[in-house]
Amino acid sequence: MKSINQIISVKSFAGFRRVLLIGILLFSGFCFGQDNASKVTDTLIKNVPSNSFGLFDEKDIDLHYFKWKSENNLRNDSIKIFSLSPISRRVNKVNGFVLGAGHYENTNIKLQTINGLNIEASPLSLALFTISINVPFESFLVGINDNVISNVAFFDDCTASYIKINGLNISSGGFMGGAELRGVNISIISGMNKMNGFSVGGILNTKSFSGVSISGLANISDLGNGIQIGSSNVSRRHNGIQIGLFNNSKELRGMQFGLWNTNGKRKLPFFNWQFKK
Structure with a gap:
């Protein structure tokens, strides 16, 4: 009986060793296979051509999102407190102070x-x-030029917003499109997609404006809500008040004060209004 138990224990130990060996081999193969799969996936992601989309849950997914993730763009330095401009291509947010020569x-x-x-x-x-003398001259007369306000290209910049500022912007020049600002803007000339807040400068040209804008030459907007104060004020659709030498709005819901005022209803000197179509 004793000898039988010894044989069983030996066989059991040998079987245990076999099971342990097989387990180690399977675990190693699994880890090795996972590593290879990751490398193949990364290679495939990096080779994604432009304008590539995949269908997932009946929705088109831009494959460049996964390429962007795979290239480690979400790093610890993606959010900073201070940055020079143009901002680094790896930084997506600055909570604090930006100093430099502009944004691209x-x-x-x-x-x-x-x-x-x-x-x-x-x-x-x-x-x-300063160099293009026609810019300030045409901006001064833009409020009495109906051809300008009917020109779609004058307002519709195809550049999508690539910089967004929540706070205070101070510039010796200004933006030339592709910007959104919520807060205070102090600049010579600015072309923005959206401006919400208070702006002071020479020329402000926006697709969408809400707040108060004081410009030495011209305030120009596609859609305006608030107060425009300047030599010329132009808004295709404006809800609020325009104060200047020349005021022009195709669809006005408010009042105009100036030397010559034009809206969808009438053209009058000094004072004009429109509250209905």
Whole structure:
């Protein structure tokens, strides 16, 4: 009986060793296979061609999202407290202070955000304002030129927003499209997709404006809500008040005060209004 138990224990130990060996081999093969699968996936992701989409749950998914994730763009430095501008292509948000020469479209990050203060010495719009003499001249007369307000291209910039500022923007030049600002804007000349807040400068051209804008030459907007104060004020659709030498709005819901006022109802000197179509 004793000898039988010894034989059984030996066989059991041998069987245990076999099971342990098989388990180790399977675990190693599993880990090795996972590593290879990851490498193949990364290779496939990096080789995604432009404008590639995949169907997932009956929805088109942009495969570049996974490529962007695989290239480690979401790093610890993607959010900063201070940054020079143009902002690094790896930084998608700055909570604090940005100082530099302006912002340009980033090919890696669709929309970079600044929460705080943005100060820039941008030479582009300042050069446009001083060298191109027709810019200030035409801006001064834009309020009495109906051809300008009916020109769709004058308002509709095809550049998508690539920079968004929540706070204070101070610029020796300004934006030339692709910007959204919520807060206070102080700049010479600015072309924005959206401006919500208070703006002071030479020329402000926006697709959408809400708040108060004071410009030495012209306030120009596709859709305006609030108060425009300037030599010329132009808004295709405006809800509020226009105060200036020349005021022009195709669809006005409010009042105009100026030397010459034009809206969808009438043209009058000094004072004009429109509250219905």
